Amino acid sequence: MIGRPASTLIDGPAGHIEVVVEEPAAKxxxxxxxxxxxxxxGGTMDNKVVHTICRAFVLAGWRAVRFNFRGVGRSEGEWDEGRGETMDLLAVVGHHLSDPDMVGHPLALAGFSFGGAMAAQACARLTEVAALRPGVVAPSELVLISPAVSRFDVPVVPQHTLIVEGEQDDVVPLTHILDWARPQGLPVTVVPGTGHFFHGQLPRLREIVLRHLRGVAE
Known part of the structure; x- marks a missing residue:
């Protein structure tokens, strides 16, 4: 993608994982x-919604890491129906949390559509392990954009999770999101008049995520 930082390769459970790291202006x-x-x-880390989420995190002062799941771009391995992909996400988290600059800093997970389902699964896994093993970092923030609740297993998520959905989403319909969120008592931010890919509404999406993150920091 033109204008983005060059990607690098890290070790993952199925071989190399291709990642892009974007830094904020300050520490x-x-x-x-x-x-x-x-x-x-056709999903990749260069998806416009993914890029929009990353920009919001960077503007809010976070280091944002996006990556290609196994079999995409320069990432090695093959599609694993969400099982191995969750492990890819956890490997990316583990690699970057080992950076001395990140010691003692909070972790946020985010994802769009299928990526939202994987982020929720990884959040549940890390939260469970952190309760049993000192030193394991549980996510303090979870941002899910149109998570694929009707196509993949999406577990219960923390009450402070930001969930954003397009009113006219025909890939993951709003009714499916509400049916998943309702038993948990989770609020859902609905962007009127937009579909799954937020065409024409990406600046608004960025501001929703950025406003949430800045509110957390206050």
Whole structure:
């Protein structure tokens, strides 16, 4: 993608994982790892919604890391129906949290569509492990944009999770998001008149995420 930082390769469970790291203007407040939509439908880390989420985190002062799931771009391996992809996300988190600059800093997970489902699964996994193993960092923030709740297993998420959905989403319909969120008592931010990919509404999406993150920091 023109204008983005060059990607690098890190070790993952299925081979190399391709990542892009974007830094804020000052010392990072924390680490944000952002997951992309379904690779089987052309999803990559250069998706415009993923880029928008990353920009919001960077503007809010976070180090933003996006990556290609296995089998996408320069990432090695093959599609694993969400199982191995969750492990890819956890490997990216582990690699970047090992940076001395990130010690003691909060972790945020985010994702769009399929990536939202993977971020929620990884959040649940890390939260469970952190309760049993001192030193493991549980995510303090979770941002889900049109998470694929009707296509993949999306677990219960923390009450402070930011969930954003397009009113006219025909990939993950709003009714499915509400049916998933309702039993948990989760609020859902709905962007009127937009579909799954937020065409023409990306600046608004960025501001919703940025406003949420700045509110957390206050």
């Amino acid at each position: 990072p407040l924390g680490l944000a790892v952002v997951a992309h939509p379904n690779p089987q439908m």
